[in-house]
Amino acid sequence: MVSVCFYFQVHQPFRVRKYRVFDIGSPNYFSYEGESNLNNKLVLEKVARKCYIPANKLLLKLLRKHEKFKVSFSLSGVVIEQFERFFPEVLDSFKELVKTGKVELLGETYYHSLAFLKSRREFVRQVKKHERKLWQVFKIKPQVFRNTELIYNNELARVAGELGYSGVLAEGHEKILGWRSPNFVYSPAGAKRIKLLLKNYKLSDDIAFRFSERSWSEWPLTASKFSAWVSALNGNADTVNLFMDYETFGEHQWQSTGIFEFLESLPKELLKHPDNDFKTPSEVIASYPARDTIDAPYFISWADIERDLSAWLGNKMQLAALNSLYSLEQDVMQTRDEALIDSWAKLQTSDHFYYMCTKWFSDGDVHKYFNPYESPYDAFINFMNVLNDLKARIDDKLKRRKLLNDNKHL
């Protein structure tokens, strides 16, 4: 039996508008109304048009057509917030998918952040906030957890288990697998209650990255070819975990590449083999035993060829920005000012650090494509200017509060 387990990541950050040092004093960080890719509403509209709307429509059709077809999503809190604000009909289409009962939603940090690397308290706060959001919008409680960009180590599995999750996702990379196959369920080292699902990065990336690459020897990729690869694993696999950005469909791989036709025929082709089926992550965990223990003492992720943290923490700017940001945690929490805390947390979204990445010469093209700033240096300058404004507002707030308290005691 091979269970195909789809997980699609849905996320859009609140990009920081062009913010010069002379703008300090203006609390407006995320609302740019101009024509560039810093306009969050415009970007969301574009991606919704190219991906979310047509892909949701197609998935709904497939879920209704094929009884066995199932998928899972993780929607970051910040993308849900943007749907609510700019595009409620897209959120409705996700709700409709969930209502089919064959779509699982995963837990993650509300702000799609790197909080796990810097502050356990903030990490837990964001996971809980995301759970509340999923309950409010979809009336579901997530069972399986995925951390931002599949950043993972033993400790993450342990913490996710403590938070009540029964499963956690990670990149199925040789770094942690060694000779073993990603196509089984595993136990994370040192975490008893939780199971580990590993991405089959070869098959996932065949769709997500190589689908339209004409220099690839397997181009063009058809649903029947892909299904044959999956079926060939029968007898030697429990699950094939296909994890990818949802924007693969229509945004990273444009409609003209035939990606939607591929997706449309995939369930039918996969189900032609009697031993294939589809399962959501929690179903995979319930259905298959853990075959071995995976030890991940160091962080891995699904990003770039390095599969490490270097896309976000690879240079001095990124480190400086991240450290300055988290150095504000105590103060910003003390303000008990919702707006300030929310702005601070929105700056934690991993994309802001990704934009500052200077690894341009190896896998730089992907970075450049996703970067709404002219350069990583511009991204850093913008971010630090905003951060300095936020810091000033926090200080101001605390000072005023102290003044008030002092007056009371007089």
Added chain:
Amino acid sequence: MRVLMFGWEFPPYNSGGLGTACKGLAKALAKKGAKIFFVMPRKVDVDADYLEFIFADKSKHFVVNSLLTPYSSVQSYAERYIEEKTSNSLYGQDLFEEIERYARVAESIASSVDFDVIHAHDWMTFKAACRAKKVSKKKLVVHVHATEFDRTGGNGFNAKVYEIEKQGLEEADKVIAVSNYTKRKIIEVYGIPEEKICVAHNGVEFENVCLERAHKLKEKNKIVLFVGRLTLQKGPDYFIYAAKKVLELKPNTIFLVAGSGDMECFLINKVAEMGIADRVLFTGFLRGRELSRAYAMADVYVMPSVSEPFGISPLEALTHQTPVLISKQSGVSEVLRHCLKADFWDIDEIANKIIAMLSFPELGDCMLENSQEELPKITWEKTAEKCMEVYSSLKW
């Protein structure tokens, strides 16, 4: 390959980037086995064993005694002419008469040297090169380092200079532009067909680099540096307007203006008027070790050029481990990625970026770290390779 090369200046006797470029290119061409006869308008004491200089004032050649400097505008030439007339009555009436005279000498040089191709650098050599082409029937390559459009920022450019440039570009068998930026200008402003123009970006040489960063000024201040002629083209006015904005937030900053030119008085007055005269220091024209020292002690180098065909100076600053902010209206921005860029007119953005560099050392560190991988790829060897390709594409 024997190249008759018409130049105007050669380090250490240069007033700007043209001399530096000629030296870098000629040296790299010689390394590739080309024999270069480098013609200069006047005798200077240069030493480069990889070239044969023709100063034209030794027995078998002619003296080309001239007031010309490649960057003089017609007006400033007239001023200098008045100054110098009394001491040397041999000089001609104006800039164009000098060019004519130089062109006449070129004829006899061309007939006394054995060469395969003519390569001329910028407009003042064009007439001479065309004349050399006429008598020798050899192919002509003109190399454009700057146009009248760049020098004047497109406002009030001199029709005669434009004519000479246009004629040279038209008579040339091939045109080499120092950037795509310049190539576009040659097409748009001079109407030269695209297929006749090749782009060969300049390189950078690592030599005599001073890395002495300490200086008394730095004890209490950060230093922001401008290097270039004080003319409209280089945008020194944008530099001082940005300085005013930076100083409002970063008072412990010194702005060094290294260079001379016709805007000097204006700039000094302006700085005084804005009340920042104690923060903006004019060093005059720097060369050699002094210039190297200035690059090394700066925390930020700014090139706010209004129109910069290439711009070697940011590369020089980077070799001195000084991060740079460059105008987007420049050729060098096509080859340099690990730097900050801004539109020359966007004073707020220039100031914003200077302040960021002064505030966050990680920014400069990152740019320098990455540019150390980028710089070695920007070589005169590559430029020379392109030139050799151009030479061999011409059938003679």
